[in-house]
Amino acid sequence: MVGKLFKYEFKYYLRWLIPIMSGCVVLALTSKLFYLVRDVQELYLITQMVYSTYTMLIGAAVVLGYVIVALRFLKSTFTQEAYFTHTIPVKPSTLLNVKFASGALFMIVIIAGAVGSFIMMFTGSVFSTVTKGVADMISSAFRENALGNFILGVFEVILLSLLVIFVEILHPYAACAIGQRMKSKTGGAIMWYFIIFAIIRAGSTLFMIGNLSWISALESIEESGRVVPTVSPHLIMWIYISVVLAVDLTFYFITRHRLKKKLNIT
């Protein structure tokens, strides 16, 4: 049964992925074209316009991806296909896990495509840029005997990025799950999306302030007069990772609880 759930989630996302990815490829190829003529003075204005438009479009594609994931959850779990979804003999937690995993995979692919297009736009090609960049970083880390540090750093960045992607998916999920209590499931979801958004904003601002003051309190001043934080960047990363993970788990368990115990499909 889990396999079938995945099958239909993938089918849905594939129908969106194909146009979006084709769009990214078209963007990438056109940017490559403009990259080749980037030094031509006469075309400067057009090249700049193209760059800014394409950057916006790539950003829009990512936002669109999140909207698609959120709408899929809303539609299939609380509005149109809700009746069928909840009469299938699967546990609510399984349903949530499958949908979340599929949505996350979809977003990872979209973001990878967006980043790829972006890189291609400014460097003319993705693979050689990335390979060269990675090779450079590894060799310099190796030279400074900081290979372990480097690998840890890469791991932290990847982990944090994934957790942030997850938060952007679980946020609308939780909003849908809480808002389903209201008469209009869509209205409730939107309302709670913004309520949660405001809470997160306030919370992260407080966190930022607290973080910065804590770091500055631990600063030391070198002989040259430069202010140097004595806190290891890794520690900072792991603080961020923990906070984002906590937000992820909160959203996840709110959604799960609502699905298991407080379902209200009117």
Add this chain to the structure above:
Amino acid sequence: MNKWIFDPDKPIFRQICEKFRDEIARGNFPPGAKVPSVRDLAVFAGVNPNTVQRALSDLEDEGILVSRRGDGRYVADDATVRDKLLAARIRSACDDFIGAMRVLGLDDREIERSLGEALREKSDGKEG
């Protein structure tokens, strides 16, 4: 057989029995004929299969139908069953007619005379 119409004010299983007795009396269901399955009858009649089952069961108890193990139900092979049903039908129709005439205030002789006249007119109508 036209699709059966049921009066919702009377128990349906009784009406099913009536219809069966009727059809057998008229000869539409000859002795030894196979009765359709409960489900087919239910679909045909547009009624609940349990109701059909009950009706057929009652008819079995009356001896009008017999069930053969594993083979479904059949109209009783006995020709007297049909004769009895026919006789009962005729008698019932007569009783109704007589009752209706009595309500109109006719006595026995007037009833016979009216019936005779009506019959003759009908036959004339056929020949003419």
Add this chain to the structure above:
Amino acid sequence: MESEYILECINLSKSYGTIPALRGVNLRLCRGRIVGLLGPNGSGKTTLIKLANGLLTPTDGEILINGMKPGVETKKIVSFLPDRDFLPAWMTIEKAMRYVRDFFPDFRLDAASEMIARLGLDPKQKIRTLSKGNREKVSLISAMSRDAKLYLLDEPIAGVDPATRDYILETILQNYAENSTVVISTHLIADVEKILNDVVFIKNGSVDLYRSADEIRETEGMSVDALFREVYRW
């Protein structure tokens, strides 16, 4: 077969906020019966059916399917036909049938395909391009092609023409599995009463009567529809 009753409501209550939809309903349905859940709009019929499906959770009391609380095991044996479209509109009829079969192993794909063909519908047609009547028929077919122990049909004949209605009732009679129970909720009593074994009268969230249809006709000398009008005259 574990429990004696396929559906049991024990003091079942459900409120939406302060608005009560069901008040302390007690009901026990046996297997192998076609039961009419009869009541006006807003009487709590749909709420009761959704509670049986696990689409809603009770405010008080219990509802049991085959002795179990609504969950994964009960969903395997319950077939639900809601009062609105539930199959994905963008799918073709064919794909939609396979979709149902993917999640419900007891779905009889061949029976469903045959019924679709007999209706003269092209299985490659998308569901959203069908007329309302045909969409309802397709939904009904997908619900009745399952070999479920309990069928819950919410207002299957509301808003359709008489010919479609006859088709729906006929399809129900033709397809429900032996020894399973069919619950038909409706406010159009006269149209369905002939196929019902038992009837439940419900109004304002309370069950007021639960008897056999023929028994009503025998003892009261009137149709279920007539009795309903009388019971709820005031």
